[in-house]
Amino acid sequence: MGDNNLLTAGMSMTEEQQAMPLRDAVFMSLRKAILTGKIKPGERLTEVKLGKILGTSRTPIREAIRLLEQENLVTIIPGSGARVSRMTVSDLQDVMEVRSALEQLSAGLACERITEEEKAELYEAYNAFVRSTQSEDSIMIADSDVHFHNLILKAAKNQKLGKILDGLADNIYRYRYEFIREDGHYEDLIREHKELYEAVISGNREVAEKSARSHIARQWSYIREHLQEDAGE
Amino acid sequence: MGDNNLLTAGMSMTEEQQAMPLRDAVFMSLRKAILTGKIKPGERLTEVKLGKILGTSRTPIREAIRLLEQENLVTIIPGSGARVSRMTVSDLQDVMEVRSALEQLSAGLACERITEEEKAELYEAYNAFVRSTQSEDSIMIADSDVHFHNLILKAAKNQKLGKILDGLADNIYRYRYEFIREDGHYEDLIREHKELYEAVISGNREVAEKSARSHIARQWSYIREHLQEDAGE
DNA sequence: TAATTTGATATAGTATGCAGTTATAGAAAG
DNA sequence: CTTTCTATAACTGCATACTATATCAAATTA
Incomplete structure (x- = not known):
């Protein structure tokens, strides 16, 4: 699979994802990727793409993105997608x-x-x-x-x-x-x-x-x- | 339809739900129901039940519940469901x-x-x-x-x-x-x-x-x- | 040439299905 | 009568299928 290069290069699930809801693992993973600049401000977060990278379906990704929005790390434009927030x-x-x-x-x-x-x-x-x-x-x-x-x-x-x-x-x-x-x-x-x-x-x-x-x-x-x-x- | 009695009796979608994502309408609706005490502290929020009442599928309900959790209005127990928060x-x-x-x-x-x-x-x-x-x-x-x-x-x-x-x-x-x-x-x-x-x-x-x-x-x-x-x- | 329309494609929004887990009720044992 | 075990029902978690919408580009018209 071609996904592993991106997975190892960029973000990955945290080590201890056992017994943790997938959405939380995805949330932490994305959060880290944003905070460390692996995903840059203004960059788009597409559900299917992230799902492929992290090896999950869209559902946990969606839920994680919603949480990230609450922390102001991403901005969601209804209908269009979510982007990493650009702080002024x-x-x-x-x-x-x-x-x-x-x-x-x-x-x-x-x-x-x-x-x-x-x-x-x-x-x-x-x-x-x-x-x-x-x-x-x-x-x-x-x-x-x-x-x-x-x-x-x-x-x-x-x-x-x-x-x-x-x-x-x-x-x-x-x-x-x-x-x-x-x-x-x-x-x-x-x-x-x-x-x-x-x-x-x-x-x-x-x-x-x-x-x-x-x-x-x-x-x-x-x-x-x-x-x-x-x-x- | 048997749903309308519950809908009119208890909670309902807000008037202006045009052009608004369903999840937001559901969120506002549930939020109001909780704040006004229509759903009481400790009460369980089940996705299918709420979906029937509000006339949507589980997905928007799920997402609304996640948002409510962020505001501390509901508490989610992973695996088990979500309940209206009981404030001490x-x-x-x-x-x-x-x-x-x-x-x-x-x-x-x-x-x-x-x-x-x-x-x-x-x-x-x-x-x-x-x-x-x-x-x-x-x-x-x-x-x-x-x-x-x-x-x-x-x-x-x-x-x-x-x-x-x-x-x-x-x-x-x-x-x-x-x-x-x-x-x-x-x-x-x-x-x-x-x-x-x-x-x-x-x-x-x-x-x-x-x-x-x-x-x-x-x-x-x-x-x-x-x-x-x-x-x- | 510029503007506007239209159509194709990508993607989010929503619904539903399936599997595994948790709660519940009823039966059996103490 | 109480307690514990078990079978069943109900529910969440995750995946996938379907639908609506937005975006972009090409084409058409002014």
Whole structure:
């Protein structure tokens, strides 16, 4: 079969698709392909084609595409097909404004709800972050940053908030490494994390929220800077 | 046909289903049925049954149910079917916390982005709200309150924010009339609206956010009060 | 030549069939 | 009378078949 080349070259079902509904496996597979840029913005998602690539019928593909639309990763034009969403700067601005508000909420709630156990975890994550900045590997830095914030989100103990923030994160996934300064001056980042960490540990809601806000603001300014360079696409 | 009795008695396709994909019509229809309590929490949604009632095949029903799941109106158990979600107090608390943060954002952004035209609209809406409180009809009061807040949301000019807040509103739809005091003392509500209106008009972001916050807090305390009475369901 | 119509093709929308799984009711055993 | 097992009915998951619609290109007309 000629399908396997595309399958191995591009997307594939995730390893552990046992006992998982096909639609979910397809969803995760497509989501990953979009987030990693394997399927590019503006590209069309045709049901039969994807079905051939992933080895399923149209039905699970359809359902997966509907879910992707909910996360704003694809845009469906009724009657015509689905395309990978093309985010405008204005769209991104919308997302970042909401993220800012919700990351503040996350930090604020965490202040009041974090357990001793979680404090220990957060301490670990904070140190891991500081270590990663020394490596100057922006992938590692970004990942440890995300981990740190996810722990705070977990400590906030608000499932709805978690779901929404996860969805928003997808929207800026492509830019996740770009808010790391290339020149290796991470003082601001470290300071913010330190501030945030200490505020959450000590329950200082006001400071925690302020740190979260400036953290997002910094991210956004870096992303926006990068968008200037692209200037089109 | 025996289907029409159920159709007219319970749910039905919305009037303007012309040129709209069936799945969307079904989605809106089911959504309405759930929000208005025509289908009750815990009740099972079977594809063939709904298909018979609404006069479609299973496919559009399936897709509509998937969308409803995204809005947390139904819960899908893989392999077994879909049921109307049963919200716990904790779930509601999560929703209200997020709503509070986002209504604040909405009010804050509106301060900076409202146009003269929108100011006039908002003025109208504010007056309509005050008038409605004199009527002591809690349905009318709640509706004019929602309208007032929707105008602010529109003035905030953030589509993402609008979408998310709409989704959250569905989660508390059942309780939308319950935050209106029964005893006819609406001073607090009117004062909050006046404060919020004037803050948005004059661009006083801090006051606007504070008003929005206390408005949601009031809503939540009334809803929670009411939940005590039910004490079970 | 430009615009408009028309027809062919591709693709989404919808319906239905089949297989496997889950829920249910009834019988048998305790 | 209760519990457990089993047979059956009902339902979802996935696939496929059919239908409606959109898109694009060629042809026809102004």
